[in-house]
Amino acid sequence: MKKILVANRGEIALRIMRSAREMGINTVAVYSEADRNALHVRYADEAVCIGPAASSQSYLLGDKIIDACKLTGAEGVHPGYGFLSENAAFARQVKQAGLVLIGPSPEAMEIMGNKLSAKAAALKFNIPMVPGTDEAIKDIPLAQKRAVEIGFPILIKAAAGGGGKGMRIVEKAGDFIEQMNLAVSEATSAFGDGSVFIERYVSSPRHIEIQVIGDSHGNIVHLFERDCSVQRRHQKVVEEAPSSVLSPELREKMGRSAVDAARACNYTGAGTVEFILDENLDFFFLEMNTRLQVEHPVTEMITGIDLVKEQIRIARGEKLSFTQEDIEINGHAIEVRVYAEDPANNFLPDIGTLQTYKTPKGPGVRVDDGFEQGMEIPIYYDPMIAKLITHGKDRREAIERMIRAIDEYTITGIQTTLGFGKYVMQHPAFVSGDFDTHFVSKYFTPAALVNANEEEAMIAAIIAANFLKSRSNPAAPSNDVASSSSWKKNRTEY
Structure with a gap:
């Protein structure tokens, strides 16, 4: 392939295009009318407008993407994540058009x-x-009996879903029928499929996922784990690799299970096998995501492997460029997702213009973004602005580096989750590694951010007052800046 079309937008489109350019491959961007001036459009070698702002009229229309490939002569399609990335019908459409999908087969996606x-x-x-049901529930009284056998609390889950939709926790048998009906209704509305099943509710789970990658020659390897337990609304906001709780023996066991899951569907390309880990460090299969994950950079940072380049090579029919024995863990990496959301207001999305936008730099800092100063955050798409990734020789250095990077990241004009990210990095539960998927509900309150912001504002005011006083009376010594624990930076100026 000498030219590929990236059927996505924002930071992931840019991230894919950069790897393609390093491989000498030309890229084609597609964009909606809302993204006409987006960075991925400017970066690509060619760009094609595929429709109005709404994704249902642009990024989700497979026909328009195929037409853009034919118009530009693109030989392959990289779907990124989201939109059509796990759509088996689109994967078949790409194949029928004589193009190459940089991803798994339609059959693997369906399974x-x-x-x-x-x-x-x-x-x-x-x-x-x-423990739970292996088939979709058709007989609710029978399912209620099975729930009693499993033991409450139990979890009702949508078979076709994700992101917490169609998911209900049931604490006692008397609530089962009502919660079942609500789950079916929500699943039908969200996915067009009301199929649900039940399983035992793990009360204090860790969310551990294993990165796998396989070629068309039968080679499948895993690239260790990512801990994605810090979540809001069942969606990840902080990820790290490796996990702070896995022993080498448990890591190897989970890695083998992940590879087996990939073999079960003859998987090719990059994918992720997700597990939950209970308080006894027993792990259970959760699902498989048949695409590149948002949090893939932390795996790249600890392995040195460019997953996008490997995806492209595999799509070209090449063998994996490494074996399981070749891969080692190097240090520790953390990713904080930077959303245009207000953590102090239940993480509600915020829109507006990036009046100031300055990214952090320095050793071990990576920013994957799709915006620049002066751009507007559109209301039509996911509110993620960027992914902030740090890498250190160990977990402590990665955390310290993340705190420094968050302090250097300057965004004004909208509310963001940067303050929340710093809160997580400094919380004793996260620092110790003793946390689970209930981190936000257990520890986070809007007041915590308000107090932190007020403290930083007070420090800034003290610095400003001291500076103005020294300017008006340069000969007088200054003792105004308190040496209290709230003083965040000890510095000497010359």
């Missing part, structure tokens, strides 16, 4: 795209499962 068929595939390799 792993439904949680029940994914569980069935994983069971062939005896991968541990949370």
